[in-house]
Amino acid sequence: MAERKVGDICGSSASTTSDDHPKDTLDLKPEDGDPESPEAQKDQDLKSVLVTSVLNLEEIDVDLYRGTHHWVPRTQRLFGGQIIGQALVAAAKSVGDNLYAHSLHCYFVRAGDPKVPVLYQVDRIRDGRSFTVRSVRAIQHGQPILICQASFQMLQPSPLQHQFTMPAVPPPEDLLTAEELIRLYLSKPDLAEKYKLGLNKLLAIEVPIEIKPVNPPVFYKVTASEPKNLFWVRARGYIGEGNMKLHCCVAAYVSDFALLGTALLPYPGYRAQFAASLDHAMWFHSTFRSDEWMLYECESPWAGGSRGLVQGRLWRRDGVLAASCSQEGVLRVKPVTRPSKL
Ligand SMILES: CC(=O)CC(=O)SCCNC(=O)CCNC(=O)[C@H](O)C(C)(C)COP(=O)(O)OP(=O)(O)OC[C@H]1O[C@@H](n2cnc3c(N)ncnc32)[C@H](O)[C@@H]1OP(=O)(O)O
Numbered sequence: 001m002a003e004r005k006v007g008d009i010c011g012s013s014a015s016t017t018s019d020d021h022p023k024d025t026l027d028l029k030p031e032d033g034d035p036e037s038p039e040a041q042k043d044q045d046l047k048s049v050l051v052t053s054v055l056n057l058e059e060i061d062v063d064l065y066r067g068t069h070h071w072v073p074r075t076q077r078l079f080g081g082q083i084i085g086q087a088l089v090a091a092a093k094s095v096g097d098n099l100y101a102h103s104l105h106c107y108f109v110r111a112g113d114p115k116v117p118v119l120y121q122v123d124r125i126r127d128g129r130s131f132t133v134r135s136v137r138a139i140q141h142g143q144p145i146l147i148c149q150a151s152f153q154m155l156q157p158s159p160l161q162h163q164f165t166m167p168a169v170p171p172p173e174d175l176l177t178a179e180e181l182i183r184l185y186l187s188k189p190d191l192a193e194k195y196k197l198g199l200n201k202l203l204a205i206e207v208p209i210e211i212k213p214v215n216p217p218v219f220y221k222v223t224a225s226e227p228k229n230l231f232w233v234r235a236r237g238y239i240g241e242g243n244m245k246l247h248c249c250v251a252a253y254v255s256d257f258a259l260l261g262t263a264l265l266p267y268p269g270y271r272a273q274f275a276a277s278l279d280h281a282m283w284f285h286s287t288f289r290s291d292e293w294m295l296y297e298c299e300s301p302w303a304g305g306s307r308g309l310v311q312g313r314l315w316r317r318d319g320v321l322a323a324s325c326s327q328e329g330v331l332r333v334k335p336v337t338r339p340s341k342l
């Protein structure tokens with residue numbers, strides 16, 4: 001069994017040792033086996049959401065795919081992470097299994113319309129000896145909403161390997177999920193009625209991602225903090241070993257969730273009037289499982305000119321850096337008006 005050193009670029013299998021030769025395509029169908037088995041049932045639980053719907057594109061023609069939506073933010077703009085994840089799925093479809101997603105760069109050029117599907121047009125830019133590049137346009141109403149370039153590399157180990165050290169934080173088992181925190185706040189007898197509606201709306205959102213904030217916010221008691229945030233994150237449900245490209249697509253979906261908000265943390269006196277991701281870049285460093293808890297370390301080194309720059313690092317529980325991302329977003333804010341105490 002070929003031992004894959006940690007730190008290899010996203011490979012064809014999510015395990016760190018693998019000598020299998022999985023199929024050439026981005027296989028999203030549940031693995032073969034007994035469909036009634038507990039494993040297959042667990043498998044179906046997630047694949048009915050992120051894998052069999054959001055990241056399972058319909059092939060319309062060669063290099064042309066169609067994606068649908070599962071969850072749409074209250075802004076009624078398509079969630080950027082969905083468009084990135086679907087674009088990477090489309091790009092990966094024409095890339096052999098001996099090549100691994102190592103980076104993507106994209107611009108969000110128009111808001112996505114949740115009322116119509118998204119078409120993904122893939123352009124096979126170059127198939128090099130080690131690197132293969134695909135360009136993808138996400139299209140709605142005949143216009144691009146996202147332009148994305150993704151690069152894939154053949155496995156090429158190297159003696160040059162280093163990474164930062166993962167922050168020391170409590171394990172996810174010691175923390176509450178976002179839903180559990182909201183229920184805890186809703187259980188407070190002195191919670192004002194006006195807050196209950198907002199918290200119940202948050203509870204009703206069916207985001208296919210589980211989150212455990214390391215430093216949970218005290219709802220509605222906003223205080224200024226450094227533009228840094230840490231939370232444990234994983235895709236809801238079960239994906240399994242599967243194809244590493246699939247885990248990269250799920251990580252791309254996850255990476256855009258709650259990232260831009262990091263830039264707002266130092267400004268409790270303001271709320272976003274218009275906030276949207278402008279671009280998003282991502283680098284995949286090592287094998288990982290997007291359906292297992294990973295630590296998402298977010299920070300914003302800069303904000304200005306109605307924009308904020310945010311960066312994220314996704315860490316495996318064993319301290320290996322799995323992926324990094326950077327994003328700039330437009331942030332138009334207005335002062336928070338609080339009822340006077342007089
Ligand atoms: C935070 C998340 O939720 C993360 C996400 O997933 S966001 C989803 C992914 N990202 C996107 O959808 C962004 C897609 N890109 C775009 O929509 C456009 O490129 C863009 C809006 C960013 C810029 O386009 P543009 O034509 O230059 O628009 P712009 O002049 O900036 O105006 C954009 C909006 O800001 C408003 N606006 C402009 N100036 C403003 C100001 N000074 N104060 C407040 N609002 C202002 C405009 O009224 C407009 O609002 P509507 O769309 O409701 O009309």
